[in-house]
């Protein structure tokens with residue numbers, strides 16, 4: 560696991576990168592907000608130094624004349640979610656998928672089906688819930704949770720039978736976009752009336768108000784500590800539901816009554832580097848993705864590494880190595896593609 564240090568490149572490695580990558584075209588499909596957050600202009604300058612052209616793709620225009628592209632990096636989650644109910648977004652997505660079908664040699668970071676599954680917390684939480692089996696040696700877990708589809712009549716019974724414990728945190732089923740960050744903390748069965756389906760209910764795990772964000776870029780990952788929700792008394796209590804937006808809680812600058820511990824407590828050790836590396840390896844396989852974030856907390860009672868969230872193409876804030884890591888991953892996928900192509904050509908009849 561890499562901590563965020565200044566990137567180091569020896570002149571030789573830059574020269575080698577430049578020769579291998581010179582003339583490559585990398586397309587980006589990002590919302591205006593994401594484009595700014597990634598600082599795409601700065602990334603384009605960084606890539607130009609390695610002979611790589613960064614092209615901002617206009618989804619509203621025919622894609623073929625904007626190409627060709629060796630790789631397309633995207634965060635089409637906005638378009639995918641809106642395409643559920645908006646014909647214009649459906650058309651944009653259809654155009655993009657048609658282009659990709661007609662250009663199979665263009666590498667997509669990340670594949671659309673892989674991204675689509677993470678847009679649904681039901682799907683991502685099913686993946687998280689299996690981690691304790693595949694990572695048994697590393698004592699990795701995720702909190703008990705419940706999928707609330709539509710019927711709320713049996714929620715209280717399900718909370719008990721599925722082993723959830725109050726407080727509960729309630730999150731929308733849709734895992735992307737502004738509404739997806741509106742959440743609530745529920746402190747007793749009587750407040751389950753505040754739950755609105757479709758959503759997930761997840762046991763709240765006390766973790767000392769420290770979140771460990773793991774930012775993944777292909778085979779590299781970077782850990783960044785962030786503020787987080789404070790501890791709450793375990794078990795049901797007569798307290799009103801707390802409604803909050805997750806972006807008030809775990810951004811670098813987040814600071815509120817929700818993130819300030821009510822009691823002094825000894826600091827917790829960070830998650831083991833080896834356990835995080837094992838978790839990232841497993842998720843790379845399970846998700847089939849290269850650009851994602853994993854949110855980890857440490858249970859203050861058991862010190863268990865607890866996975867609470869997986870994010871598509873996050874912000875990578877606090878990761879100065881993001882640009883070289885992304886270009887290095889792009890280079891590695893193109894090398895892999897060239898090897899496969901050369902291998903196939905050298906072995907006729909395959």
Ligand SMILES: Nc1ncnc2c1ncn2[C@@H]1O[C@H](COP(=O)(O)OP(=O)(O)OP(=O)(O)O)[C@@H](O)[C@H]1O
Pocket residue numbers: 702728730739740741761762763764765766770786787788805806808809854856867868870
């Ligand atoms: N089960 C949990 N136990 C304790 N705290 C939790 C739990 N789930 C979420 N939190 C707290 O709520 C915050 C937001 O949760 P989560 O990451 O699931 O929301 P999100 O909207 O997907 O956030 P983002 O997209 O910014 O990662 C976390 O950073 C953490 O502080």
Ligand SMILES: O=P(O)(O)O[C@H]1[C@H](O)[C@H](O)[C@H](OP(=O)(O)O)[C@@H](OP(=O)(O)O)[C@@H]1O
Pocket residue numbers: 592593596634636734735736737739772809810852870871872873874875876
């Ligand atoms: O602090 P991070 O980098 O985790 O913040 C991310 C957040 O986790 C989500 O991935 C956001 O995406 P959406 O869920 O699609 O809103 C990211 O927003 P974005 O504008 O960068 O895509 C946050 O950066």
Ligand SMILES: [Mg+2]
Pocket residue numbers: 854868869870
């Ligand atoms: Mg999160």
